[in-house]
Amino acid sequence: MKAQVINKFGEPSVFEITEIPKPKVVAGHVVIHVRATSVNPIDTKVRAGFVPAVAPEFPAVLHGDVAGVVAEVGEGVTEFKVGDEVYGCAGGFKGTGGALAEFMLADVKLLAHKPKNITMAQAAALPLVTITAWESLYNRANVQKDQTVLVHGATGGVGHIGIQLAKLAGAKVFTTGSSDEKLSIGKRLGADKVINYREQSVEEYVKENTHGKGFDVVFDTVGGDNLNRSFEAAATYGTVVAIAARSTHDLSPLHAKALSLHITFMLLKVINKDQRQEYGEILKEVTKLVEAGKLVPLVDEKIFNFDQVNEAHSYLESNKAVGKVVLTNEW
Numbered sequence: 001m002k003a004q005v006i007n008k009f010g011e012p013s014v015f016e017i018t019e020i021p022k023p024k025v026v027a028g029h030v031v032i033h034v035r036a037t038s039v040n041p042i043d044t045k046v047r048a049g050f051v052p053a054v055a056p057e058f059p060a061v062l063h064g065d066v067a068g069v070v071a072e073v074g075e076g077v078t079e080f081k082v083g084d085e086v087y088g089c090a091g092g093f094k095g096t097g098g099a100l101a102e103f104m105l106a107d108v109k110l111l112a113h114k115p116k117n118i119t120m121a122q123a124a125a126l127p128l129v130t131i132t133a134w135e136s137l138y139n140r141a142n143v144q145k146d147q148t149v150l151v152h153g154a155t156g157g158v159g160h161i162g163i164q165l166a167k168l169a170g171a172k173v174f175t176t177g178s179s180d181e182k183l184s185i186g187k188r189l190g191a192d193k194v195i196n197y198r199e200q201s202v203e204e205y206v207k208e209n210t211h212g213k214g215f216d217v218v219f220d221t222v223g224g225d226n227l228n229r230s231f232e233a234a235a236t237y238g239t240v241v242a243i244a245a246r247s248t249h250d251l252s253p254l255h256a257k258a259l260s261l262h263i264t265f266m267l268l269k270v271i272n273k274d275q276r277q278e279y280g281e282i283l284k285e286v287t288k289l290v291e292a293g294k295l296v297p298l299v300d301e302k303i304f305n306f307d308q309v310n311e312a313h314s315y316l317e318s319n320k321a322v323g324k325v326v327l328t329n330e331w
Contacts, residue, residue, distance in 0.1 A: 001102040001103050003101035004306060005100075009047065010047070015310050023097055029074040029105055030072060030074060030105075031070070032086060036121045037100060037327050040065065041244075042128070046060075053094070054093045056093060056098065064090065065099060065124050066088060066104055066124060067121070069085055070082050070085075077108050079108060080111065085123075087123040089131060089279065090104065090110040090111060093270055093271055112287050115291050116291060121303060121328055125297040131282050133158050134165060135266060137162060140264060141217045141219070143166055145171065148210060149171040149216065149219065151174070152229075153222055155186065155322045158243060159175065160297075162221065164189055164294075165295075167189075173190060174215065182322065185323075213235050216235055218233050223242065224247055227244075237258050238259055238260070241263075242264070266279075300323045300324060303326055305329070306330065
């Protein structure tokens, strides 16, 4: 089969189109004819060699998010049959093959039936970011009705899902963005109030929106210095959930306000086979929400194909994307 592979870490130019063996189906797995995938920041970090601990062996096929059609069914699989449309974050990391190929071997524990009312490209945009937001807001922060929730990054991959999930939990949702366009999208996705972080300091928007008390839950999807701003924005006894915390910080603000800090790194359960079941279960619930019109993916208007994976990675790294960067398979 045809695949985009990397034989070394580096810039987006390291991708090479190569013929590799088609994966053979094994028990508890299916082989998916890949129709679409999406680029997540972790995919660019794996490609660049920043997270070698979670990288697959060379020659490596990257990308976890997949949407496609079941081509073969392994022994013991009862929930999927040949021809079913499925989606999931099912590989592309240590010990697994990725989605940048004609076919992908996937553990059925990581899959769900694709929502019927969206395209393959839209479905491929959902798994990693939705599971990340779900784990962060529902499982870690335990967001409750009427809580104030600040989601950083209104139009980011995880941020745009976070707005919707927090709203579905009954929270009062605030979100940050850098432009009127992004803030308008945040509002459309369900945010009660939008904040231009370039025009207001943390102190200013905390005072304006919470009477100086701070937010019950702060969901930081950005990382770096923004994690410090998240500590500042949180209320006393509040909760901060971060998805990008490979950095050093002064924790005294947490102590001063008795904050809880949670880190979500969703790949751990993809790599750890014993913990995969939860992700398929989450995606089953996501399918219901999407089909009910309660959750929508935000896909950047610029769609790439598998021959353009280097351009797709460069585009995501340019920070110009609005929503998810998606690739469709035309092989």
